[in-house]
Amino acid sequence: MAINLQGEEWLSLIQKLARLTSQGSLTWGEDEDAPASGMAFRVDLESGISYIVFPEDMDGRFPFVLVVAEDRSREVARFRTVSFAEGGPFDSEEEEASALLSNLYLNVARLVSGAPQLVQRLLADLDSLDRERPF
Amino acid sequence: MDFTGITWLDVTMAVITIVGLGLTLLGLWWTWRQARDAKDTAARAETAADAAKKAVATTRAQLMSRDLVNELRLIRETIKDATRAIEDEDVPVSKHLLVQMAEMMHRAVALAKDATTPSIPEDMVKDLQTAATSSSAVKEAIAKAKTPKPSVSAKDLSPILVRLSSSIVQYETIQKYAAPEAANGN
Secondary structure, eight states: OOOOOOHHHHHHHHHHHHHHHHHTOSOOEEOTTSSSTTTOEEEEOTTSEEEEEEETTSSSOSSEEEEEEETTTEEEEEEEOOOOOTTOOOSSHHHHHHHHHHHHHHHHHHHHHTHHHHHHHHHHHHHHHHHHSOO | OOOTTOOHHHHHHHHHHHHHHHHHHHHHHHHHHHHHHHHHHHHHHHHHHHHHHHHHHHHHHHHHHHHHHHHHHHHHHHHHHHHHHHHTTOHHHHHHHHHHHHHHHHHHHHHHHSTTSOOOOHHHHHHHHHHHHHHHHHHHHHHHOSSOOHHHHTTTHHHHHHHHHHHHHHHHHHHHHSOHHHHTTO
16 A cells, blocks of 8 residues: 655655756666656665656656555556646645656656766767867 | 390399389389379478468558549548638648648558558658648647637648648549559559
């Protein structure tokens, strides 16, 4: 049975997930069990807890859903984004958490696609050319 | 002619030689016939394999063509329903139909891009792609808005849907009366 978490609890959780993701501490990957490929992403921690993010309509767009699962697949909690004013101000923690989760989903999708890694490689490649110049 | 000195043995040997030559020629003819039959059989098998391959390709093209026409008809009907829901400012129905429509459009584009399906006008493929992306964007805008107004969010999408709907009607009409070969893209 799924546990009901409060808006502020979701906010703390999503804030932490977003921070760890941007630090590169979480290794997100595609969720192979999702009905549409390239739309759902998950991170499995050693503790046995998994976080799965996906768009509700499986179209890569808002609204997004965050599922917390135990033992890889047993759902324990679920957060669905609510409407919010773009750029704030937010009327509730749920709205702030929704804005954060929307950004987190897009970041994770980019990370899993390998786009940031590619840009880094390209820049390093160009930097090496820069260093080779005598002056 | 002088046959002096020809013995029975000579005659027997000559007969044997002639019979031997005849048998050799018969053997050669038999071998040639066998080779010709084998070639004909191989050619027939090749023709049968080609025919089977062609039949499979034709059936596949027919199925894909039918799928494409069905998909386009569904898109046209969904455009009608979605337009009504958007005009009525019906938020849940609009969102649901926009999601469905985008999925159908993506499927139709995939079918249209297959070489075996009948070619559909390039403008229509472009409109399908644009409409699919815009439908998802409008759905997102409606879902995000605190006070959603589907008619406002779909302001730019509506003209594309009208144009697409009319080009689908044209395409359906042409396909309805097209010869089977033309409809299969052959």
